Amino acid sequence: MAVPLAYSWKNLWVRKLTTVLTAGGMALVVYVFATVLMLTEGLRQTLVATGSDDNIMVIRRGSETEVQSSIDREQAAIIASLPEIALDAEGQRMASRETLVLMALPKKGTGKPSNVTIRGVSAEGLLLRPAVRLVTGRMFRPGSSEIMVGKKIAEGFSGAGLGDRLRFGLREWTIVGLFDAGHTAFASEVWGDAEQLMQAFRRNSYSSVIAKLSDRRSFDAVKQRLETDPRLMMDVKTEPRFYADQSEMLANFLQILGLSLSVIFSLGAIIGAVITMYGAVANRTREIGTLRALGFRRRSILLAFLLESMFLGLLGGVLGIALSSLMQFVTISTMNWQTFSELAFTFTLTPGIGVKALVFSLVMGFLGGVLPATRAARLDIIESLRAA
Numbered sequence: 001m002a003v004p005l006a007y008s009w010k011n012l013w014v015r016k017l018t019t020v021l022t023a024g025g026m027a028l029v030v031y032v033f034a035t036v037l038m039l040t041e042g043l044r045q046t047l048v049a050t051g052s053d054d055n056i057m058v059i060r061r062g063s064e065t066e067v068q069s070s071i072d073r074e075q076a077a078i079i080a081s082l083p084e085i086a087l088d089a090e091g092q093r094m095a096s097r098e099t100l101v102l103m104a105l106p107k108k109g110t111g112k113p114s115n116v117t118i119r120g121v122s123a124e125g126l127l128l129r130p131a132v133r134l135v136t137g138r139m140f141r142p143g144s145s146e147i148m149v150g151k152k153i154a155e156g157f158s159g160a161g162l163g164d165r166l167r168f169g170l171r172e173w174t175i176v177g178l179f180d181a182g183h184t185a186f187a188s189e190v191w192g193d194a195e196q197l198m199q200a201f202r203r204n205s206y207s208s209v210i211a212k213l214s215d216r217r218s219f220d221a222v223k224q225r226l227e228t229d230p231r232l233m234m235d236v237k238t239e240p241r242f243y244a245d246q247s248e249m250l251a252n253f254l255q256i257l258g259l260s261l262s263v264i265f266s267l268g269a270i271i272g273a274v275i276t277m278y279g280a281v282a283n284r285t286r287e288i289g290t291l292r293a294l295g296f297r298r299r300s301i302l303l304a305f306l307l308e309s310m311f312l313g314l315l316g317g318v319l320g321i322a323l324s325s326l327m328q329f330v331t332i333s334t335m336n337w338q339t340f341s342e343l344a345f346t347f348t349l350t351p352g353i354g355v356k357a358l359v360f361s362l363v364m365g366f367l368g369g370v371l372p373a374t375r376a377a378r379l380d381i382i383e384s385l386r387a388a
Helices: 005-014 016-048 073-080 123-127 151-156 194-200 216-228 239-283 285-293 298-329 351-378 381-386
Strands: 055-060 095-106 113-121 133-137 146-150 165-168 171-180 189-193 208-212 234-238 331-336 341-346
Touching: 016 239, 016 298, 016 341, 016 351, 055 216, 055 239, 073 095, 073 208, 095 123, 095 165, 095 194, 113 123, 113 194, 146 151, 151 171, 189 194, 216 234, 234 239, 239 285, 239 298, 239 351, 285 381, 298 351
Parallel strands: 113 189, 146 171
Antiparallel strands: 055 208, 055 234, 095 113, 095 208, 133 171, 146 189, 165 171, 331 341
């Protein structure tokens, strides 16, 4: 004979204070666990969303980032002339020769300098990024010392507003526009004319070539041709794959650190559940004896107390997810260790993260209830009924 589920739930309701305290401890652990997963997912989505499946990213072989890459003008011309590259409305190949440099800007509030990505783009580069839209001001004029800044740069750094001037590359640059790039890494960049930036930094080579394929199914053929051409020595990836690789190191660090903290904190939550459930067993010894005398088996008592503990875990899980969902309104800015530049992104809660957090909370509840439930199931009927 099984003990009704209502029995376990009602006992938690009777012990409101201990239930709230124990579930609250578990909720904090679930909050940390879910927040770490949301942080990692936000970083991943920000960088993956930066690319388009139709676009290819070409950098020098052996380079992990655009900053490390170098493509001379002749090589860039060969890449841009591929017949698989799509044509724009004017019949030009949709390939953008781009250069990337880093510059330190003071952060608002602290004044501490942090690296910002400056991307030199062409007119084709703007067409290749449909997610980028002008918020205020205007586009920079090709051949001029004008730049646009991403919305998150303007919000997070001093002197990066519309009309401000930035000095780098032995030249002053005027900010003529602010652009929004949605939840992509471009929102954390400064854009200007590629040729002007190369002159300012005395460079003769590009950092990368980004191109749009007329048919994404031709990617493998293009990749093989470029990577086997002895004149080029290039690595070719789809844009989403390239930016996903950029997030790997930081995402792995955040996940390992966060999960380690979650495991440590969960030990405290499990111990709290064990103490709570042992207290419940001690207070209900006669009640347990009565249930056994009425014909309930040991395994039914075991299951009833396990369910009670897992109810605590479930309650803590729901509270923890509710708390972590509020983090979606927070934008975090940190250093991307592979590019050594500032990257802003938001916490992202997905159904998968919610399921993982609930499973994690149920596991904590189960582990916290195993020993007390086993003790309750092993109580002798006569001794239980004699208990004061």
